[in-house]
Amino acid sequence: MSDADSVTTPPSPPPAKPPWHDLARGRVARPGEWLVEKGIFAVSLTAIVMILLIFVFVGREALPILLGQADSAAARVQRILPPEDVDRMTPSELRAALGLSRRKFAARSLEEQKAALKEIYAVRAEADRNGAEAIPDKDSEVNTVGWRYLILPHQWTGYSRPEFIWQPVSQIQKFNVVPLLVGSLKVTLVAVLFALPLALGAALYVSQFASRRLRAWIKPAIEMLAGVPSVVLGFFALFVLAAALESVFAFQSRLNAFVAGIALGVAIIPVIFALAEEALSAVPRGYVEGALAVGASRWQAAWGVALPAAWPGVFAAVVLGFGRALGETMIVLMASGNAAILSWSLFDSSRTVTATIAAELGEVVFGGHHYRVLFLLGTLVLAVSFVANLVADGVMNRLRRRLASSS
Amino acid sequence: MATTDLTNPSAVARRSPSGDADSPNAPLIEIEGLSLYYGPSAALRNITLSIPERLVTAFIGPSGCGKSTLLRCLNRLNDAVENVRIEGTVRIGGCDIYSPGVDVTELRKRVGMVFQKANPFPKSIYENIAYGLRVRGLRDRKLMDGIVERSLRSAALWDEVKDRLHASALGLSGGQQQRLCIARAIATRPEILLMDEPASALDPVATSKIEDLILALKQEFTIVIVTHNMQQAARISDYTAFLNQGELIEFNTTSRLFTNPAKQETEDYVTGRFG
Numbered sequence: 001m002s003d004a005d006s007v008t009t010p011p012s013p014p015p016a017k018p019p020w021h022d023l024a025r026g027r028v029a030r031p032g033e034w035l036v037e038k039g040i041f042a043v044s045l046t047a048i049v050m051i052l053l054i055f056v057f058v059g060r061e062a063l064p065i066l067l068g069q070a071d072s073a074a075a076r077v078q079r080i081l082p083p084e085d086v087d088r089m090t091p092s093e094l095r096a097a098l099g100l101s102r103r104k105f106a107a108r109s110l111e112e113q114k115a116a117l118k119e120i121y122a123v124r125a126e127a128d129r130n131g132a133e134a135i136p137d138k139d140s141e142v143n144t145v146g147w148r149y150l151i152l153p154h155q156w157t158g159y160s161r162p163e164f165i166w167q168p169v170s171q172i173q174k175f176n177v178v179p180l181l182v183g184s185l186k187v188t189l190v191a192v193l194f195a196l197p198l199a200l201g202a203a204l205y206v207s208q209f210a211s212r213r214l215r216a217w218i219k220p221a222i223e224m225l226a227g228v229p230s231v232v233l234g235f236f237a238l239f240v241l242a243a244a245l246e247s248v249f250a251f252q253s254r255l256n257a258f259v260a261g262i263a264l265g266v267a268i269i270p271v272i273f274a275l276a277e278e279a280l281s282a283v284p285r286g287y288v289e290g291a292l293a294v295g296a297s298r299w300q301a302a303w304g305v306a307l308p309a310a311w312p313g314v315f316a317a318v319v320l321g322f323g324r325a326l327g328e329t330m331i332v333l334m335a336s337g338n339a340a341i342l343s344w345s346l347f348d349s350s351r352t353v354t355a356t357i358a359a360e361l362g363e364v365v366f367g368g369h370h371y372r373v374l375f376l377l378g379t380l381v382l383a384v385s386f387v388a389n390l391v392a393d394g395v396m397n398r399l400r401r402r403l404a405s406s407s
Numbered sequence: 408m409a410t411t412d413l414t415n416p417s418a419v420a421r422r423s424p425s426g427d428a429d430s431p432n433a434p435l436i437e438i439e440g441l442s443l444y445y446g447p448s449a450a451l452r453n454i455t456l457s458i459p460e461r462l463v464t465a466f467i468g469p470s471g472c473g474k475s476t477l478l479r480c481l482n483r484l485n486d487a488v489e490n491v492r493i494e495g496t497v498r499i500g501g502c503d504i505y506s507p508g509v510d511v512t513e514l515r516k517r518v519g520m521v522f523q524k525a526n527p528f529p530k531s532i533y534e535n536i537a538y539g540l541r542v543r544g545l546r547d548r549k550l551m552d553g554i555v556e557r558s559l560r561s562a563a564l565w566d567e568v569k570d571r572l573h574a575s576a577l578g579l580s581g582g583q584q585q586r587l588c589i590a591r592a593i594a595t596r597p598e599i600l601l602m603d604e605p606a607s608a609l610d611p612v613a614t615s616k617i618e619d620l621i622l623a624l625k626q627e628f629t630i631v632i633v634t635h636n637m638q639q640a641a642r643i644s645d646y647t648a649f650l651n652q653g654e655l656i657e658f659n660t661t662s663r664l665f666t667n668p669a670k671q672e673t674e675d676y677v678t679g680r681f682g
Contacts, residue, residue, distance in 0.1 A: 211489055286526030290588070292484060294539030294595055295516030304542070309529050 051386070058382060061375035065145050072173065072369045073143040086118050139172040145369045150177055150376075166340040166351075168360065168370045175373045179342040183257065183350035187332055190261025190346060191268055191325040196318060198265075199272035207280035208288070208302040219277070226270035234334030237263030242335065251347040255337035258346045263331045272321040275396065279313020280306055282403045312399040316392040323388025327381055329354040353377045435460035435599065435629050436481060441495035443476060443485065450476045452653045453495070458646070463621060463630045465644035465661065467637060469676070473653040474633045475523075478601050481631065482518040483511050499599070516543065519592030519628075523604040525584035527576035527591070532559075532568050535576045535587055539595045554594055562590035563620055582613025589620065593628070600624065602632040606639065618643050637677055641665050649673045 028034045064070040089097065094113055095105045098120075105113065139157050142149065153162035156174065167174040202222060206215050242259045245251075251258070283306045291301035307314070329352075337349025338359065357374050364371040434457035443451040451473045458464045466474035479485045480497060483504060496503050504514055516539070527535050536555045545551060555572070559565040564586045568579070576587055585605055592600060602621070606614040621630060621643050634640050640647050641661060648658040649672075657664060657673045668674045 284526065286522060286524060287528055289484060289487070289522065290526040290528065290591070291538065291542075292487065293482060293515055293520035293522075294542065294591060295512045296539075296542040297512050298487070300542045304538070305528055 055379075055382065055386075058375055059379045062372055062379045065150075065369075065372050065376050066379075068147060070145045070369060070372060071143045072145050073141050086114050086121070089114070089117075142172070144173055144175055145373060150175055150373070152176075153178075164342045166356075168364075168373070173370060175369070177353075177373070177377060179340045180351060180353045180356050180377065182342055182344065183336070183340070184326060184352040184354070186257040186344070186346060186350055187261045187264060187336060187352055188322060188325040190258055191264035192318060192322055194262055194265030195269045195272050195321060195325075199269045199317070199321075200276055200314060202269075203273050203276035203280055204302055204307065207277050207283075208306055209298065222273050223270050225266070226274075228267075230267060230328060230330040231334070233263055233267055234331040237331060237335035249347065253337050253339075253347070253349040255335055255349055256347050257336055257350040260332045260336035260350075260352075261346070263335050264325050264328055267328060267331060268321040268325050271324050272317040275317035275320060275392070276310070276314050279310035279317070279396070279399055279403075282313070282400060283309045284403060309403070310399070312395045316395040316399070319388050319395070320392035323385040323392070326388070327354060327385045329358050333358055353381055357381075433460050434458060435500060436631070437496075437498045438477075438480075439496045439498070441477070441480060441493070441497060443473075443480065443494075444492045445488075446490045450653050451480070454650075454655045456648060456655060456658055458629065458631060460629050461625065461627075462645040463625050463632060463643055464646040464648065465640040466631070466633045466648050466650060467635075467640050467676075468650035468656075470635070472650045474648075474650050475603050477650065478603055478631060478633050479520075481599070481601055482515050482520055483509075484515075484520065486511065512542075516595045517597050518599045518601060519595065519597035520601040521585070521588050521592050521603065521605045524608055525581060525588050527579070527584050527587050529575065529577055531573045532576045532579070532587060533572040536591050536594045539591060543595065558590040558594040559587075561593055561624065562586045563616065563623075564590055580613070582609050582616060585609060585613070585617060586620065589617075589624075593624070598629060600628040600630045602630065604633050604635055607635055614639075637665075637679075649676060651676070 059066075086094075091105075091110060094110070094117065095102070098105070098113060098117055142154070148154075153164050153176070154174075155162040156165065156172070164176045164178040165174040166176055166179050202218070206218050206222075210218060237259055238255070241263055242254050245259055245262070246254050249258070287305050287309055288301045291305040292298070296304065332352045333355040336351060336355060338351045338355060339349035340351040340356065341348065343350065357378055360370070361374050364374065436456075436458040438454055438456040438458075441451055441454040442449060454477060466477060468474050476485065480493065481499075481504075485491050485493070493505060497505060499514075499518070502509075528538060530538070533555055536558050537551055540551055540554060545554075556565060556569075559568065564583060567583060568574075568587075576584065579587060585608075589600075589605070605621075606617045609617065618639065621632065624630060632640075632644065644661045646658070647661045647664045649656045649664065649668075651672060657668060657670050659669070664673065665677050668677060674680075
């Protein structure tokens, strides 16, 4: 280069090199890249933020019931006050009793507001006198959204013994969640018990026995099952599966927990398969070869060595499948029969927590007790699925590390 | 030697390890015209070789020459690999192990194998050795205990692990794990022991322990060892086969092969000029 030239041309001064302290260009030498990096970091955080926000907003609606502050009986018991009590109310109490926003309350004078409240009470007292004469009911004094009534059985008027009752639309709303929890549990257990052997068998076959060409067909096929919209599976369960199972088992209700559970099982097979197959494929080849070399058959090597080595992954797969089944809504809404009755029989119609939320949330009074109980159920489902995902993820990560270090 | 029939294991009369009329150099494994193809490409070409009984035979050669593949032909572990085609015959004690009726699991019970990387199962030390016996249907606890102890003693590992037989095998050091794998391989009392670079991942101390062990096991087993390390082959083997690019270049007693090779290629390799 210039060295060669310098032989013939008079030596030119070497080009000025930048001094070394120019290296210190500050922490943000490339502001554009820095900004983009922070930007995509923020984007990647949105998932975490979303989960937190969902928890906060869903949980917030259920908070009054969680803290025991809601009282369905309060409105009935305290709604009639003598006029002089209304006169003694502070403005904020008055506003609360009328249920008005600050702005609407300020739009009128205090005297006007008090007169309005007295009128409301007068009307209610009249109605109450008529009602009380018609049906003297001790149920009306029960706070049906108290913890005791949400969880424990209660002997309502007209019932011969204490019972768990979910009857959110009635004179006295009954919010016992136990029938729904049992419904969810039944359907989910059927789903997991149905899906586990099939998914595990497929995972074992694909990871240990299938030739590469066969694997290239089977794996995507099973994973494609995850892409089937749940409403289509529900439709299939409703018409095809229910009829087929009814002719086999001859149960009384055509749509029941068993039918919904089987359909739900089909939906979670790909979930369990994917995780179990990953865990089994991560088992070092040396384990299986070591087993073959001491005279184990391929089946013995797969069952006795590969499967135990991948066992935490299978556990994670079941937990994740359980969480997914618990949160699935459309299939159970369509195929479970939707009867909110407490029964341990798999062949009774039943109703799950998620189906209840889907079916009822559209028709509740905003901010009412029914609304809040549904949000409480939603929070519960969210928490359980979240924990299931967390556990499955943690177990899988530990297994991946362990198998990677010993392969 | 009498022809044994692997298809009918009950008919096999086990030879006593002390030996008798058989001369120590009688060939136990006879490989004839063996070629192996992975898909269209040949990994082994027309190999003919006789491996003598109760001696150590080493396969040496540069990486990828097919020595491990040849070793795995002897217990049919290549069967599990896809797209493998094998031509020629391998006879062990006169029985063609690739003939259709051969029970591969019975073959592998009698042809044990130790792998390049120690691969103990993620189970306890005891269970690692018991596994091979369990898959053979052994249930007797007392008998099992005895075999586990004997195998660990033969592998020179008993004193180091006798107090923690039920601890995980993955907690052992690399050298101990490899000796555990040897113990596992000899627990089913095979007659032949295949070793695929058993010391390549170990430090010199552990390596010398393994080599001592091989020399001790030679009394009882026919050992075929693949090694990358020519000093190792010279130290422990009686016969050596030199392979290159899937072909058997030379097979002779170890001393002859290393001191007076017949082929130029062999000489170049053993003197370190290539490979």
